[in-house]
Amino acid sequence: MDTLSSLADGFVIAMTFQNLILALLGCFLGTIMGALPGLGPSNGVAILIPLAFSLGLGATPSLILLTSVYYGAMYGGRISSILLNIPGDAPALMTCIDGYPMAQNGRGGEALALSGFASFIGSFLATWGLVLLAPQLVKIALAFGPAEYFALFALAFATLGGVSSTNQAKSAFAAMIGLGLAMVGVDTQTGVPRFTFGIVHFYDGIDFLVAIVGLFAISEVFIFIENRHGSADAEGKKVELGRLTPSWKTFWGSFPTIIRTSLVGFLAGVLPGAGASLGSFISYSMEKRLLDKEGTFGKGDPRGVAAPEAGNNAAAGGALVPMLALGVPGSGTTAVLLAVLLALNITPGPLLFANNPDVVWGLIAALFIGNFILLLLNIPFVGIFIRVLLVPPRILMPIVAMVSFVGIYGIAGSTFDLVVMVGFGALGWLFRKMDVPLVPIILGVLLGNNMESNLRRAITISDGDWSVLFSSPLSMTLWAISIIGFVLPIFVGRFIPKKAKKLPETVEEEVSN
Amino acid sequence: MSDRIFGAVGLLLAALFAYSAMIIEESFLSDAVGPKAFPLIIAAILAVCSLTILLKPDAAPKWPTLPRFVELVASIVVMVLYAEFLPIVGFVIATALASAYLTWRLGTSAIQSVVVGISIAVGIYIIFHLLFGLSLAKGPLGF
Amino acid sequence: MISKVVRAALAVAAMSLAPVAAQAFEPENPECIAPANPGGGWDFTCRQVGKTLQDLGLIGSTMQVTNLAGGGGGVAYAAVVNKRGDDNDLIVAASSATATRLAQGAYPGNTMDQVRWVGAVGADYGVIAVAAKSPIQNLTELMDQMKDKPSSIAIAGGSAVGGWDHLKVLIAANAAGIEDVRKVKYIAFNGGGEAVTQLLAGSVQAFSGDISEAKGFVDSGDIRVVAVLSPERLEGDYAAFPTAKEQGIDAIGANWRGFYAPKNMTDDAYNFWVSKIDELYATPEWKNVMKNNGLAPLDLQGAEFEKFVSESVAKIQQISRNIGIIK
Numbered sequence: 007m008d009t010l011s012s013l014a015d016g017f018v019i020a021m022t023f024q025n026l027i028l029a030l031l032g033c034f035l036g037t038i039m040g041a042l043p044g045l046g047p048s049n050g051v052a053i054l055i056p057l058a059f060s061l062g063l064g065a066t067p068s069l070i071l072l073t074s075v076y077y078g079a080m081y082g083g084r085i086s087s088i089l090l091n092i093p094g095d096a097p098a099l100m101t102c103i104d105g106y107p108m109a110q111n112g113r114g115g116e117a118l119a120l121s122g123f124a125s126f127i128g129s130f131l132a133t134w135g136l137v138l139l140a141p142q143l144v145k146i147a148l149a150f151g152p153a154e155y156f157a158l159f160a161l162a163f164a165t166l167g168g169v170s171s172t173n174q175a176k177s178a179f180a181a182m183i184g185l186g187l188a189m190v191g192v193d194t195q196t197g198v199p200r201f202t203f204g205i206v207h208f209y210d211g212i213d214f215l216v217a218i219v220g221l222f223a224i225s226e227v228f229i230f231i232e233n234r235h236g237s238a239d240a241e242g243k244k245v246e247l248g249r250l251t252p253s254w255k256t257f258w259g260s261f262p263t264i265i266r267t268s269l270v271g272f273l274a275g276v277l278p279g280a281g282a283s284l285g286s287f288i289s290y291s292m293e294k295r296l297l298d299k300e301g302t303f304g305k306g307d308p309r310g311v312a313a314p315e316a317g318n319n320a321a322a323g324g325a326l327v328p329m330l331a332l333g334v335p336g337s338g339t340t341a342v343l344l345a346v347l348l349a350l351n352i353t354p355g356p357l358l359f360a361n362n363p364d365v366v367w368g369l370i371a372a373l374f375i376g377n378f379i380l381l382l383l384n385i386p387f388v389g390i391f392i393r394v395l396l397v398p399p400r401i402l403m404p405i406v407a408m409v410s411f412v413g414i415y416g417i418a419g420s421t422f423d424l425v426v427m428v429g430f431g432a433l434g435w436l437f438r439k440m441d442v443p444l445v446p447i448i449l450g451v452l453l454g455n456n457m458e459s460n461l462r463r464a465i466t467i468s469d470g471d472w473s474v475l476f477s478s479p480l481s482m483t484l485w486a487i488s489i490i491g492f493v494l495p496i497f498v499g500r501f502i503p504k505k506a507k508k509l510p511e512t513v514e515e516e517v518s519n
Numbered sequence: 520m521s522d523r524i525f526g527a528v529g530l531l532l533a534a535l536f537a538y539s540a541m542i543i544e545e546s547f548l549s550d551a552v553g554p555k556a557f558p559l560i561i562a563a564i565l566a567v568c569s570l571t572i573l574l575k576p577d578a579a580p581k582w583p584t585l586p587r588f589v590e591l592v593a594s595i596v597v598m599v600l601y602a603e604f605l606p607i608v609g610f611v612i613a614t615a616l617a618s619a620y621l622t623w624r625l626g627t628s629a630i631q632s633v634v635v636g637i638s639i640a641v642g643i644y645i646i647f648h649l650l651f652g653l654s655l656a657k658g659p660l661g662f
Numbered sequence: 663m664i665s666k667v668v669r670a671a672l673a674v675a676a677m678s679l680a681p682v683a684a685q686a687f688e689p690e691n692p693e694c695i696a697p698a699n700p701g702g703g704w705d706f707t708c709r710q711v712g713k714t715l716q717d718l719g720l721i722g723s724t725m726q727v728t729n730l731a732g733g734g735g736g737v738a739y740a741a742v743v744n745k746r747g748d749d750n751d752l753i754v755a756a757s758s759a760t761a762t763r764l765a766q767g768a769y770p771g772n773t774m775d776q777v778r779w780v781g782a783v784g785a786d787y788g789v790i791a792v793a794a795k796s797p798i799q800n801l802t803e804l805m806d807q808m809k810d811k812p813s814s815i816a817i818a819g820g821s822a823v824g825g826w827d828h829l830k831v832l833i834a835a836n837a838a839g840i841e842d843v844r845k846v847k848y849i850a851f852n853g854g855g856e857a858v859t860q861l862l863a864g865s866v867q868a869f870s871g872d873i874s875e876a877k878g879f880v881d882s883g884d885i886r887v888v889a890v891l892s893p894e895r896l897e898g899d900y901a902a903f904p905t906a907k908e909q910g911i912d913a914i915g916a917n918w919r920g921f922y923a924p925k926n927m928t929d930d931a932y933n934f935w936v937s938k939i940d941e942l943y944a945t946p947e948w949k950n951v952m953k954n955n956g957l958a959p960l961d962l963q964g965a966e967f968e969k970f971v972s973e974s975v976a977k978i979q980q981i982s983r984n985i986g987i988i989k
Contacts, residue, residue, distance in 0.1 A: 039651070052729070053651050059713060059724055151865035152849075175571035179529060182565040186536055189561070193543075193554040195850050197734060197768060197822040200543050200554055201536075206740050210731060224598070227621070231594050232583050234626055278856065333878060334855040349709035351954055355878025400625035404618040405639055407598070411614075412643050415605065416653035419728075424602035432595055439580045440525055462552040463849050467816045467865060470551045550823060550850075 013137060016367030019066055020375055028063070028071040029372060033379045036078020041086050041391075043223045043406065044215055044413020046095025047079035047282075047322070048338035055346060065350040065365055070372040072346060076339055077129060077376050080282070080322045081384055084121045084315055089114060089394050090406060092223045096214060097282035097318035099448055100290040102222075103169070104303060104310030111306050115250035115392050120260060120308055121315040122384040123252075128268040128316035129377045132323025135272050136330075137370055140359075143276050143324075144331045150277055152463035153475050157484035158277070159457040162284055164488035165291035166446050167496045174496060176442045184450020185457075187212050194455060195462055207422045214451045216414055216423050220430025221437075221444050223410040227403045228435040250388050252308065260312040263293050271317030275324020281337035282321040283452055289317025295491065323373070330354050330366060521580060526573025530566055537562035594624060609658015610648075614640035687930040689751035693726045694921075696755050697738030703786075703872070704755040705729060706955075707919045711783060711939075714947055720938050734822065735760050736769040742924050743776045750931035753780055753921040758978075759826045760922075761971055765978035766824065766988050774975050778932055779968045780921040781939035783948070784957030786872040788830040788891040788915035789903065790817075793861055794884055801889035801909045804868060805838035812845040818866040820854035820875070824987050826917060827854075830891060831870045833981060834906055834913040843986065861885060872917050873900065873956040891915035896958060918960050918974075920967065936964040 019025075032054075039050035051072050058068040083098030088105035101121060108117040135143070150158070166177050190201045191211030202208040252260075267289035274285035293313040294303045303310045326343075328334045333355040335341035347354050352362055359366055394402070414423050434444060461475075468474035476482055540558035583591065601617040619636025623629055647653045692715075694708035705727070712725025730738040735756070742754055754777075764774045792798050798807065808815050819827030828850070832843045840846065849866055851857040854875030861869040862884055869876070869885065873896075879885045889906040890896065891914050896903065906913045923935055940963045942948050952959070962970050982988045 035651075038646075045651075053653060055709075055727070057652065059716070147859065148863040151860065151863050173572075173577060175568045175575070176577075178564065179568035179572065182561050182568060185561045186558070186565065189558050192734065192736075193822075194852065195823055196545070196549050196554055197824055198544055198554055200558070201539050206737060210737050228591055228594065230625060231621075232587050232591055234587075234590075234624070278859065328859075332855065332859055334853075334859050345705050345709060348706050349713055351951065353878055353954075356882035356884060357878055400622060400627045401635055403625055404621040404635070407621060408614050408618050408639055408643055411598075411601070411605075412610075412647050412653070412655065416647055416651075416655060419654065421602045421605060424605070425599055428595060428598045428602065431598070435591070439582070440521065441577060441580065458557040459850075459852070461557065462550050463851070463865075465552045466550040466847065466849055469813045469847075 009137060012363060012367050013371065015364070016369075016371035017374075019364055019368035020070060020371035025067055025070050025372065026375065028067055029074045029376050030379055032071045032074025033078040033081075033376055033383055036075035036080075037082035037085075037380070037383065039075070040079030040082020040084075040094050040098075042413055043086060043092050043094055043410045044219045045079075045416075046083065046097075046215065046339075047076050048342055049215075049413075050075050050079045051339055051342045051346075055342070058346070059349075065352060066368040066372075068346065068350060069343075069365065069369050070376075072343060073369060073372055074376040074379070076343065077319075077322065077373065078380060079339075080129075080319050081122065081125050081380050083318075084125065084311075085118065085391050088117045088121065088311070089391065090223075090226070090402075092226060092406065093218060096218060096448065096452055097286050097321070098314075099218070099283065099445060100169075100286045100314035100318075101311060103290065103314075103445070104305070104307050107304070107306035108308065108311060109395065112248040113306065113308075114395060115248050115388050116252040116256065116308065117311050118388045118391055119250060119385055120252045120256065121311050122381065122388070123257065124260070124264045124267075124312040124316040125319040125384075126377060126381040127264050128271060128319035129323055129373070129380075131265075131268045132272045132275065132320040133370065133373045133377065135320075136323055136326055136373075140327050140331050143327045146273065146276055147278060147328050147332065147334075149480055151478075152460040152467065154478060154481045154484065155277075155460040156457060156464055156475060157481040157488075158284075159453050159460070161484050161488040161492075162287055162449060162453060163446075164492040165288065165295075166449070167492060169287075169291050169294065169443075169445060172441060172443070176440070177446055180437070180442050180444065181446035181450045184217075184447035184452075185454040186450070187217065187447070188451050188454020189458070194459055207420070211455070212426065212451065213423065214448065216427045217430050217451050218448055219410045219414055220427040221434035221447060223406050224428060224431025225434025225438060225444075227407045228431055229438065230399050230403045232435075250392070251385075256308050260309045263297070263309045264312050264316040267293060267313045267317040268320040271320035272324040274317070275321030275337075276327045278328045278332070278334045281325055282318045283449075285321030285324070286314035286318035287449065290314045291492070295495075326373075330358055331356065333358075520576075521582075522576030523573050526569045526571075526576070529569025529572060533562045533566035533569060536565065590624065594621065597621070605656045607658065609660055610655040611640045611644055612658060612660075613656070614643065687750065687928070687934045688722060689931070689934070691726060691751050692721050692723060693728060693749075693752050694755060695728050695730050695738050695742070695752065697735035697760075698729065698731045703757060703759075703874075703917075703919065704735070707755040707757070707783065707921075710951055710955075711921075711942065714945075714951060715938060715942055718942070718945060718947060720941055734763050734768060734825065736763065736772070739769050739772050739777070742922075743772060747924045748926040749924050750927050752927070753923050753935055755919070756922050757826075757919045758915075758917040758974065759821060761974050762826050762829060762978050765975045766982055768824075774971060777922040777925050778927065779971045780923050780932070780935050781943070781963030781967045782918050782920035782960045782970070783939065783943060784952050785916040785918040785960035786874050786956065787896065787958055788827075788917060789869075789871060789873050789876050789887050790831065790834065790889045790891070790906075791861070791869045791871075791876050791880070791885045791887045792867065793864070794886050796867065796886070798867075798888065799886075800904065801834070801838075801906055801911055804888055805835065805840065805911065808835065808846065809838075809840055813847060815868060816847045816849050816866040817868040817870055818849045818851055818857035818860050819870040820851055820857050822850050823848060824982075825850070826915075827857075827870045829978070829981070829987075830913075830915040833915055834889070834891065834911055836981075836984070837906070837911045837913040858885065873903075877956050889913075892958065896956075898953065900956060916958070916960070918970075919957070920962075939963055 039045040083094035084101045086092045086094045087098045087101040091106040093099040105117050192209050271285035290313045325337045325340045329340040335344045540555050605613045615636045618639040619632045622635045623632035696705040696708040698704045708727045715721045798804050821827040828848045854871040887903045890903040
């Protein structure tokens with residue numbers, strides 16, 4: 007009850023006219039930034055920090071503006087994933103897999119609306135989790151030492167087999183390319199440069215945004231250039247916009263998925279170093295494993311859109327737990343928010359709830375408000391967003407290319423990054439041709455450094471004893487889930503002919519080669 | 520055949536990666552694992568995957584015809600030139616030229632392409648520079 | 663609403679243009695490079711100083727903070743030396759970590775005299791802490807255990823191996839008579855916050871960091887500071903922390919925070935920044951920021967600061983050589 011009355015106080019703080027306007031502005035700008043390739047939540051928040059300061063806002067209004075941008079960008083990321091097959095940022099990556107096929111089947115409006123609802127429920131549940139459980143949740147974060155983190159990242163890679171199931175060797179190949187790219191740069195443990203070829207730009211490592219935008223957006227442009235004659239008649243084809251809201255049947259069909267993945271995403275968010283991308287990734291692969299009996303996932307299954315969106319929005323809420331309660335940023339965005347708090351003379355940490363209750367509860371109330379505003383903004387706007395599909399590709403694709411360039415250039419101001427991005431675009435084109443999935447590459451780039459660092463920390467703490475990786479109940483559980491849940495089915499499926507639906511195809515392919 | 524070449528290139532890549540990992544200079548103080556072990560594990564798995572692709576290839580994809588391929592290379596060159604000239608000629612001019620080129624090559628008439636190119640450049644400038652306050656490349660004309 | 667924002671932004675911009683005529687030099691677009699990702703000490707230095715300078719009217723417009731992470735500050739250092747050598751509007755956050763890397767030659771091809779050192783805004787003394795429920799009560803006990811069973815104590819810190827957090831432990835270990843510093847088990851994390859979390863989680867036995875990183879957890883009763891590496895006890899809230907020196911281990915580690923600027927900036931611009939940092943340091947507002955964040959006094963600007971940095975680089979070089987990190 008104490009909590010609820012504090013929350014009520016928070017609403018009193020947050021519900022001023024100025025704060026509501028700021029939340030609306032933040033949600034609007036955040037949604038746009040999330041939708042544009044290259045500008046994700048972390049950059050969106052960073053870009054608007056000077057605005058918050060130059061308007062001379064106090065601590066609570068600044069936080070309301072910036073967290074609205076954060077939540078808004080988490081919502082917005084799905085838009086370009088669904089409509090263009092280009093993730094606005096890493097957490098929206100998994101939404102492409104079923105979202106884009108839905109849009110191609112004339113169900114883009116449904117996908118946008120359903121994912122909007124899923125985002126709302128994910129955030130809503132996560133914000134309640136933050137209110138009721140923040141102190142207890144910190145204990146979860148404390149249960150994860152280096153060995154457990156390593157097992158968690160290994161689990162993420164183990165689920166890859168389930169996500170892109172065409173050719174496991176190519177999927178693993180892509181993951182290794184991603185991990186290899188993550189190794190580029192100064193070693194975070196010992197400070198020695200690796201794979202940099204003496205180029206100072208590489209000391210920093212390869213920014214995953216450059217990789218995502220290159221692999222997805224730029225390579226999409228190349229595909230269109232290659233097929234110009236093939237699909238020039240696409241202009242003549244009438245674009246099917248379809249209905250703008252999902253039917254009740256679709257919605258209720260996805261509802262259990264939304265609830266489950268909200269929970270999973272929230273927990274992933276609570277762990278510093280896992281974050282929203284891992285949340286959406288595990289959410290998607292878990293649902294595919296649980297529900298995909300007819301092989302509809304990856305071909306435009308609404309549940310495949312709802313899962314990652316509920317997961318990543320819930321993770322965004324979860325990521326606030328370690329930031330507020332421990333002062334440890336769990337993701338790029340919370341790192342930026344942490345910097346803002348410090349600049350406002352507020353020190354997050356175990357005493358934040360006691361020392362600055364007005365800030366914390368005002369912020370949490372603002373999250374609820376922002377989430378409602380986002381739902382209200384997003385559902386009616388589906389009809390506007392969907393019109394992007396009416397723009398012919400010959401005009402849309404140059405816009406996509408140029409926005410990608412600006413998004414990357416505007417942040418780091420480096421032409422070197424742009425050239426690397428074009429390189430990734432060419433690589434992405436080649437990999438698409440070769441049927442090498444792109445998602446594992448991004449996962450590798452995103453998680454590589456964390457995975458390696460935690461492995462090395464664990465082994466160093468145990469004085470070189472590798473068995474430490476399997477020594478705690480938690481890490482053993484995680485390993486068991488990866489092996490029994492995801493790795494074994496790949497091999498078992500291959501050896502039991504009746505279970506392997508794809509067997510005839512594979513045989514054919516082998517014969518034809 | 521494509522997959523066999525791809526697998527072979529992958530093997531070569533794994534070997535190169537392993538070699539670059541071997542020559543990482545370790546510092547005097549290091550952790551128990553060191554900076555080489557993880558990259559070597561990656562190289563090993565990469566090699567296994569490449570070998571599998573080489574030995575069990577998928578059907579070959581449909582490759583573009585030579586003119587299409589030239590077209591692709593040309594667009595890559597234009598994008599690299601765009602990146603290099605961006606800080607020199609400024610954002611708006613560079614973007615208008617590059618997007619007009621892409622629009623034209625994607626099948627829009629020349630005159631229309633120029634209009635589209637300029638609109639894209641100005642539109643992005645308004646959103647990203649004036650609204651979001653990102654610093655875009657300033658050319659001699661200040662934009 | 664948007665036009666309102668634009669108008670507000672324009673108003674700020676106009677304010678920055680106004681005083682140009684009145685003064686010899688006024689930065690048009692003041693910019694501070696934080697050579698790390700948002701959330702770290704350098705980022706904090708830029709943002710806090712930028713905000714306070716603006717609040718006090720010492721600069722006309724908002725200080726733009728650019729995060730240029732990489733190579734432990736090396737990417738930013740190289741960029742300032744090579745690309746922005748004559749930028750008058752630019753200052754860059756620096757700290758003992760910068761000096762450490764310069765001393766150890768970790769910025770390939772760069773030396774400390776390729777930039778101009780502007781001034782310090784305070785110093786953060788190093789602390790060594792253990793979890794509140796740890797049986798270890800003081801630094802002597804910790805060092806004794808490290809001597810007897812080096813593998814039983816893993817120490818977490820926020821910098822890479824050989825970085826400042828590691829060096830502080832080694833300085834203390836050296837002073838306590840541990841000969842082979844390679845036996846000291848140091849685990850590098852991405853920042854002090856993560857390192858403290860792992861101390862609480864029980865993955866490691868001790869923590870080496872700055873006093874500002876530890877403060878919140880000391881107040882909440884989660885960790886115990888066994889030593890602060892200052893010459894004498896600090897003031898205020900921090901007076902309860904025992905120094906290493908009073909426990910018979912003569913180790914001092916101060917992480918100063920300050921700025922450098924491009925080498926070829928005009929003298930007018932350099933003097934502008936030096937005097938503004940000096941003015942800032944003298945204000946009660948800044949004293950308050952220092953107090954809130956556990957920064958100890960270190961009032962050095964201009965030539966004095968330049969001398970201080972060069973001395974500390976020389977000293978770190980000597981320590982690193984003694985304990986064998988560099989040859």
